[in-house]
Amino acid sequence: MATTTKRRSSRSRSTRSTVGKDDLIHYYKEMLAIRRFEEKAGQLYGMGLIGGFCHLYIGQEAVVVGMQAAAEPRDTVITGYRDHGHMLACGMDPRGVMAELTGRRGGYSKGKGGSMHMFSREKNFYGGHGIVGAQVSLGTGLGFAHKYRGDGGVAMAYMGDGAVNQGQVYESFNMAALWHLPVVFVIENNKYGMGTSVERASANPDLHQRGASYGIPGRKVDGMDILAVKQAGQEALAHARDGHGPMILEMVTYRYRGHSMSDPAKYRSKEEVSDMREHHDPIENVKKLLLDAGHATEDELKSIDKSIRGVVNDAAEFAQQSQEPDPAELYTDVLIEA
Amino acid sequence: MPIEVLMPALSPTMTEGTIASWHKNEGDPVAIGDVIAEIETDKATMEVEAVEEGTLGRILVPEGTENVAVNTPIALLLEEGEESAALDGAAAAPVASAPPPSAVETQAPTPTVPAAPASGTADDDAAAQAEAAHFADTRTLTVREALRDAMAEEMRRDDSVFVMGEEVAEYQGAYKVTQGLLDEFGARRVIDTPITEHGFAGLGVGASFAGLRPIVEFMTFNFAMQAMDQIINSAAKTLYMAGGQLGAPIVFRGPNGAAARVAAQHSQDYAPWYMSVPGLKVVSPWSAADAKGLLKAAIRDPNPVIFLENEILYGQSFDVPTDEEFVLPIGKAKVERTGGDVTIVAYSIMVGKALEAAETLAEEGIDAEVINLRSLRPLDTATIVRSVQKTNRLVVAEECWPTCGVGAEIAARMMEVAFDHLDSPVHRVSAVDVPLPYAANLEKLALPQPDRIVTAAKAACYRD
Numbered sequence A: 001m002a003t004t005t006k007r008r009s010s011r012s013r014s015t016r017s018t019v020g021k022d023d024l025i026h027y028y029k030e031m032l033a034i035r036r037f038e039e040k041a042g043q044l045y046g047m048g049l050i051g052g053f054c055h056l057y058i059g060q061e062a063v064v065v066g067m068q069a070a071a072e073p074r075d076t077v078i079t080g081y082r083d084h085g086h087m088l089a090c091g092m093d094p095r096g097v098m099a100e101l102t103g104r105r106g107g108y109s110k111g112k113g114g115s116m117h118m119f120s121r122e123k124n125f126y127g128g129h130g131i132v133g134a135q136v137s138l139g140t141g142l143g144f145a146h147k148y149r150g151d152g153g154v155a156m157a158y159m160g161d162g163a164v165n166q167g168q169v170y171e172s173f174n175m176a177a178l179w180h181l182p183v184v185f186v187i188e189n190n191k192y193g194m195g196t197s198v199e200r201a202s203a204n205p206d207l208h209q210r211g212a213s214y215g216i217p218g219r220k221v222d223g224m225d226i227l228a229v230k231q232a233g234q235e236a237l238a239h240a241r242d243g244h245g246p247m248i249l250e251m252v253t254y255r256y257r258g259h260s261m262s263d264p265a266k267y268r269s270k271e272e273v274s275d276m277r278e279h280h281d282p283i284e285n286v287k288k289l290l291l292d293a294g295h296a297t298e299d300e301l302k303s304i305d306k307s308i309r310g311v312v313n314d315a316a317e318f319a320q321q322s323q324e325p326d327p328a329e330l331y332t333d334v335l336i337e338a
Numbered sequence B: 001m002p003i004e005v006l007m008p009a010l011s012p013t014m015t016e017g018t019i020a021s022w023h024k025n026e027g028d029p030v031a032i033g034d035v036i037a038e039i040e041t042d043k044a045t046m047e048v049e050a051v052e053e054g055t056l057g058r059i060l061v062p063e064g065t066e067n068v069a070v071n072t073p074i075a076l077l078l079e080e081g082e083e084s085a086a087l088d089g090a091a092a093a094p095v096a097s098a099p100p101p102s103a104v105e106t107q108a109p110t111p112t113v114p115a116a117p118a119s120g121t122a123d124d125d126a127a128a129q130a131e132a133a134h135f136a137d138t139r140t141l142t143v144r145e146a147l148r149d150a151m152a153e154e155m156r157r158d159d160s161v162f163v164m165g166e167e168v169a170e171y172q173g174a175y176k177v178t179q180g181l182l183d184e185f186g187a188r189r190v191i192d193t194p195i196t197e198h199g200f201a202g203l204g205v206g207a208s209f210a211g212l213r214p215i216v217e218f219m220t221f222n223f224a225m226q227a228m229d230q231i232i233n234s235a236a237k238t239l240y241m242a243g244g245q246l247g248a249p250i251v252f253r254g255p256n257g258a259a260a261r262v263a264a265q266h267s268q269d270y271a272p273w274y275m276s277v278p279g280l281k282v283v284s285p286w287s288a289a290d291a292k293g294l295l296k297a298a299i300r301d302p303n304p305v306i307f308l309e310n311e312i313l314y315g316q317s318f319d320v321p322t323d324e325e326f327v328l329p330i331g332k333a334k335v336e337r338t339g340g341d342v343t344i345v346a347y348s349i350m351v352g353k354a355l356e357a358a359e360t361l362a363e364e365g366i367d368a369e370v371i372n373l374r375s376l377r378p379l380d381t382a383t384i385v386r387s388v389q390k391t392n393r394l395v396v397a398e399e400c401w402p403t404c405g406v407g408a409e410i411a412a413r414m415m416e417v418a419f420d421h422l423d424s425p426v427h428r429v430s431a432v433d434v435p436l437p438y439a440a441n442l443e444k445l446a447l448p449q450p451d452r453i454v455t456a457a458k459a460a461c462y463r464d
Helices: A013-018 A021-048 A061-070 A084-089 A092-100 A134-149 A167-178 A226-244 A270-279 A282-292 A298-321 A326-331 B122-134 B142-155 B179-186 B197-209 B221-236 B271-275 B288-300 B351-365 B380-393 B407-417 B440-448 B450-460
Strands: A076-079 A123-127 A154-159 A182-188 A218-222 A249-253 B003-006 B017-020 B035-040 B045-049 B054-059 B073-078 B138-142 B160-166 B190-192 B213-217 B251-255 B282-283 B305-309 B317-321 B335-336 B341-344 B369-370 B375-379 B394-397 B427-429
Touching: A021 A061, A021 A084, A021 A092, A021 A282, A021 A298, A021 B045, A061 A084, A061 A226, A061 A282, A084 A092, A084 A123, A084 B213, A092 A298, A123 A134, A134 A154, A134 A167, A134 A182, A134 B197, A167 A182, A182 A226, A182 B213, A218 A226, A226 A249, A226 A282, A282 A298, A282 B045, B017 B190, B017 B317, B054 B407, B122 B335, B138 B142, B138 B288, B142 B160, B142 B179, B142 B288, B142 B427, B160 B197, B179 B190, B197 B213, B197 B221, B221 B251, B251 B288, B271 B282, B271 B305, B271 B375, B282 B288, B288 B305, B288 B317, B335 B351, B341 B351, B341 B380, B341 B450, B351 B394, B351 B440, B351 B450, B369 B380, B380 B394, B380 B407, B394 B407, B394 B450, B407 B427, B427 B450
Parallel strands: A076 A123, A076 A154, A154 A182, A182 A249, A218 A249, B160 B190, B160 B213, B213 B251, B251 B305, B282 B305, B341 B369, B341 B394, B394 B427
Antiparallel strands: B003 B073, B017 B035, B035 B045, B054 B073, B138 B317, B282 B375, B335 B369
16 A cells, blocks of 8 residues: 555545635635746846846746645745745745845845745745755655654655656655655656756656655646645645655646746747646636636736735835845854854 | 836846847737747847736837847836827836946955964963863773763753764664663664665754754764765755854764775775865864763754764773863864974874874974864864964874865965964875775875874974
8 A cells, every 4th residue: 555656636526616715715826926926036037136046936836835735834844946936835925035036135044045045944944955856855854853853743845856866865765764754755747857858867757656665655646736736735744744654746747937047948849838828827727716616706816916916016126125235244154153 | 107128138147139039019918927029149049928917019129139238128018008108208218227236345354264363362271271170070981982971961961962873773883882872862862774874964954954953973984975965065054045044953973084904985084075164163083081072062062063083093091071061162272282392283093193203202302292173173273373383383193185184274374374483384294195005004104103293393393
């Protein structure tokens, strides 16, 4: 049982019909907030206000919003460098995130971390890590700490389809399974590790099976469908929380933009991208559910969008007004004074 | 006011590009996310997506235009309800260009190494006296026992301290350093890991992010190369990258340097590697008292500490204070032997060899001062400088390779801050610049021995 791969559909009608209006509106807002934030970040990048690497989460919003909908406040989150969505979904302040992107003192890391390196102990968000796969071992350590303390929390360690071929991921799978650590490994399979498709990088592209030799159950989930994500997340979190050890969720998703801002994404066809955007968009999916059920009107959704854009514009304004770090900050935070 | 669509930058280095094509015509409605144009540089072609909705009011830069500067308005977008008349007069107004250039403001306080005080401070004297006071009541322990006692005492004191590594629990430690810990603290806090250095180093760092205080034992530091990414990129850098919000209170410890006849892959002094990394503290004890007082300090320290032990020293015995609050400060060296003719700086096993050399030198009428560095980062430059002010001659004894080694760093610092006090060049006694050989005679030749320290000290004193 433990090693089998579950392939059950979580899109059952009963699940869909029991999702209430308030939940759907909440998911819509959370996902739209990430999208509008990322669009604005892309814009600021284009204006030269954001430097370096900037990896946008557009298209993948249902994954982190669905997982957070399933999680408890005591649970912890860690991810790689495509992290803006995770921070917003964890409840971090868009102003602080955007100001970090612009490298200003109002940013979460006082401008010293940038897009890939932000943290919030208060919101149980442990980064934001720039080395592919490193966050998986670190996240296993977060799970270890939950178990050591017996606090009932579960660590969610996110990785991309590129990270699953790093050696330390398997070292971590082994220890997590060996010690029954409360960790949910979330593989965000957006089909390309930078410009290399999963099929060209992975001998077995069924990534949810990657824990099989450690007895870690894995499940493939439609990562564009927030209800499917949430349900799978609830089951995996309960499994880990109840002492059964880790679980792997492969979220099949898609990023609409390039790997980073400077990636023209010529390794995939326009038709592929537009098909995902037009037929599988996670936000449009929820919008349709809301409209079809009569939970909201076009006008009401438009006004939600407007208010989100207000928040995002405010964050962007803050991120431009906030000053660069004081030069003296160069020398702070290297060590904690004992 | 119509919204200006600006020429975007595709990469951090792009300053201008070509409008390859327009995907929308004037008068077309535009939704957020719509591709409105395609631009290209010498490196790539990319689509420009709308970030505001409205109607494309006017194209300001026609397709095919080359060398369009980043942030130039390329189109005007009419907001909902806005008339096209609003386009007139709106164009051409130059927008605030580029963010404040950061280069202008980067005049920062001059850094480099901490300056050394000109003479001994009252603080240092007080610290030495405080340490001496602890030695009123001692017992004899091996380095191995002292390390074990330090861990046990800190584990009794703080439940968040735990030890993990290969063979640390049921086997009682590959070198028996963790002997007895499993019996006292149980499997929750004394954890045998699989042979998986990269993974358990990362796991330990993650646990320390969450506020636990892991002691991660590497069976030897040779195997820590597998874990280097987690030690440097995750443990050392996170506090800085987090603006001080989140750090890694973790100790990585284990034997470092040459053991005996285990050849190149198991015999290397990694001190310089870790010593070069900001965000780490690096400690390297010699005596059992060093081991106990410094390991307790390392476990209590809120930063990542690299604790470099030595297998050959594990069985050597020294007097160790019995007081459980005997904790040595990280970053302070100790003068093990006073002398006025030449200063010999050493760390770890080289301290014993330096003291041996000093005895030989004394027989020949040269009075050597021996400094036990104890910590390599922060490096106690002040104590070395004070000694050099007195002796005007310096020898560094190290087990690492000479290139970019501990001695190389100390020599550079002395040149910077004690140049006028040196009467001869700084001499280095290092491992020979080869992988360590297996054959007994070659191994002995490759490792720094007391006779080479004697020769170097005499050379520094211009004596034969």
